[in-house]
Amino acid sequence: MEKFKKNIVGNHQFKSKSTVIVAVSTGVDSMVLLDLLQHISPRQKPRIVVAHVNHQLRDESEREAAFLEQYCHERGISFHLAVWPKKDHPQTGIEAAARTFRYHFFSQIISEENADALMTAHHADDQAETVLMKLIRGGSLNQLIGIKPSQPFEKVVLIRPLLSFSKNEIKDYAVDHQLTWFEDSTNQSNDVLRNRIRHEIVPQLKNENNQFLAHVASFSKQLTNQKFVIDQWAQSLLHLKAADDQMDLTSFMELEEASQRVFLRWYLERTVESINDEVIEECMKLLHNKRKPQATLNLANKYRFIKSYNGFSLKIVTKSTEKPRLDKKIMLVLTHWVNLDDSHKLGIFPIDSNPQVEVLAEMRLSLSKSDMPLAVRTVELGDSLVIKGGGHQLIRRIQIDQKVPDSERHNDLVVTTSQREVLWLINRKKAWRNKDHPGLLNYKLIITRIGGRNG
Numbered sequence: 001m002e003k004f005k006k007n008i009v010g011n012h013q014f015k016s017k018s019t020v021i022v023a024v025s026t027g028v029d030s031m032v033l034l035d036l037l038q039h040i041s042p043r044q045k046p047r048i049v050v051a052h053v054n055h056q057l058r059d060e061s062e063r064e065a066a067f068l069e070q071y072c073h074e075r076g077i078s079f080h081l082a083v084w085p086k087k088d089h090p091q092t093g094i095e096a097a098a099r100t101f102r103y104h105f106f107s108q109i110i111s112e113e114n115a116d117a118l119m120t121a122h123h124a125d126d127q128a129e130t131v132l133m134k135l136i137r138g139g140s141l142n143q144l145i146g147i148k149p150s151q152p153f154e155k156v157v158l159i160r161p162l163l164s165f166s167k168n169e170i171k172d173y174a175v176d177h178q179l180t181w182f183e184d185s186t187n188q189s190n191d192v193l194r195n196r197i198r199h200e201i202v203p204q205l206k207n208e209n210n211q212f213l214a215h216v217a218s219f220s221k222q223l224t225n226q227k228f229v230i231d232q233w234a235q236s237l238l239h240l241k242a243a244d245d246q247m248d249l250t251s252f253m254e255l256e257e258a259s260q261r262v263f264l265r266w267y268l269e270r271t272v273e274s275i276n277d278e279v280i281e282e283c284m285k286l287l288h289n290k291r292k293p294q295a296t297l298n299l300a301n302k303y304r305f306i307k308s309y310n311g312f313s314l315k316i317v318t319k320s321t322e323k324p325r326l327d328k329k330i331m332l333v334l335t336h337w338v339n340l341d342d343s344h345k346l347g348i349f350p351i352d353s354n355p356q357v358e359v360l361a362e363m364r365l366s367l368s369k370s371d372m373p374l375a376v377r378t379v380e381l382g383d384s385l386v387i388k389g390g391g392h393q394l395i396r397r398i399q400i401d402q403k404v405p406d407s408e409r410h411n412d413l414v415v416t417t418s419q420r421e422v423l424w425l426i427n428r429k430k431a432w433r434n435k436d437h438p439g440l441l442n443y444k445l446i447i448t449r450i451g452g453r454n455g
Contacts, residue, residue, distance in 0.1 A: 004036045008161050018116040020046040020159075021109050023102070025053075026064040028181040029121035032170050033162055035179055037119075038075070046116075049078040051109050053102050056086050057094075057186065064182050071180075080109050095192075107154050115156055122147050122160045124213040125167040128205075129197045131216055136193070139276070140269060145223045146216075166213050234266040246311025249287065260284065271314055272303050287312060294406050308405035329377040332415070332445075338376060340413060340426070345450050346376060351442035361447040363415075363424050365433055366440035371417040374445075376426075379412045385422050388432040395422070398429050415445060 022037065024030040037048055050072050054061045065081055072079035082105040090097050106118055131146045150159045162170065174181060190196045205212045240251040247267070252260060264283055268275045279299060286295050286307050297305040302317045330338045335353070337345040349355055351364065367374075383395040399409050415424040423431050424445065 001036065001039060003164070004161060005040060007164065008037075008040065018046040019049060019113050021049050021051050021106060021113065021115045021118045023052075023106060023118065023120045024050050024068060025121075025184070026068050026182045027121075027184060028174050028179075029123055029162065029167075029170055031179050031181040032174050033119065033121040035177060036161075036173075047078075049080065049109065049113050049115065051080045051106055052082075053098075053105055054081065054083045055098050055101075056084055056089075057098075058184070060182065060185070067180070067182070078113070080105075080112075103153075110154055110156055117156050118153055118158045120158065120160055121162050123162045123165050123167055123170055124217060125198070125202060127163060127220065128202055128213055128216045129194055131220065132197050132201060133193060139274065140265070141223070142227055142269070144219070145227065146220045148224070164217065230262060230266060234263050237263060241311075246306075246308060246313040249307070249310050249312055252287065252312070260287075268299075268305070268314060272299055272301065274300060293403075296406070306405070309403045329375045332374040332376060334443075339450060340376070340447070343450055344447055346415075346426075346445060346447050348374060348443055348445055351444055353444075355446060355448075357446065357448040359446055359448060361427055363430050363445040364442070365423060365445070366442050367417070368440055371419065371421075373418060374415055374423070375418075376413055376415050378410060379414055379425075383414060383422050385425060385429060385431040386433065393429075395425055398425060402428060404428075 020037070022030070022034055024034055034048070034050065037045070040046075050068065052065060052068050054065045069079050069081065071077075082101075084098065084101050088101075109115070110118060127146050131144055134143045134146070147160060147163060149161075149163050150157050152158070173179075187195060187198075190199060202212075209215070237251075238247075240248045252263070255263065261280060261284065264287075265275060265280055268279070268283070279297075282297055283305055286292065286297060286305070289295075292307070293309050295307050299305055299314075304315050304317055306313050306315060332338060332346070332348045334348055334350070337347040339345050344360070347355065379395050381396075384392040385395065385398070387393050395412070395414070396409075399412065404412070412428065413426045414422045415426065416422050421431070423433070426447070
């Protein structure tokens, strides 16, 4: 009791007169937690609200729910019950589905009661089982931190005040205080990995060393501290940005290789779950490959890891990111504007006209009647520009020389004549044209902002 009070009150996990939702299953762990909370001194005790879920997975569920409701009624404790209908039970993944239902219910009660915290009865044995399960299944080192003593949940804090107590300590308390609890028969089956770990592996490890649970807790705390330090260090590197919100590759390559791997995993795991060693290796190979200045790796959940010359980034693939700005060719009509994207527009005007707009880019050119009408469209395979001297340069070569990322090349726009001759790779390069032929008319192409001055 004293250890519990010190943990709860001493760590200021909630204030007096706070409302705390307590998740109670009627098992020994949660019944002990509920009893301990009731023995906190009146000036420090929070307002207790019990939340119970009848998962309808066992015949005893109805009796347990009725017992808990009566228990709370006799002690003046607010009680909320949720029933998970059998018709909603999935064929597979029932544990995960039950947890989702349970925590959605808790979220509702937090809102209804305007609560300040949620409490669950996870204990030291749960922590050891969780860590061992993650070791068996593999994954990120961060996952070995296991169950946290407290963490944000919705708009409140989720607190696990029994995490420093062993299952044996909890049972001893329940027996000494003659508490009533119910055993979940499904916990006895070894069909589930967690139960096999609980019944077979953890007892053997305790026999090997009676400080096993304490050691797991210590390792978890050390990992938590190290994760905090890594987070702070990695966060400080985020200012090393290249263009377009990419990470600067040159600065990254200046790090020691071990630091590169740690940062890269941190960078990816901020967004993508389940980053394994193979993903890290593929990303590292790509970043170190000088023969591939540009490349893309497809990750989970439609994410792409993109290397683009002097930087790298992580982006999610959506229809909007893949769609070109123009999906068809648009004819240019003299003195009229066409939209290039959501922010810019293009127009063609006689050379001596003076549209009252902010000119962001301009191209002056001499055209024959056979060149008209001009059109604007996205780049096509084989497009080229005439260069001085009469030769041609492929648009793709211009994009490569200007280090345009692959992901942006298909969005580049060109202005063409009616004969499909490319006049302007917009904002990148203009074609050379001989102005000495008689009968040519002089025009100017202007790019300005949509909604700008007089626009």
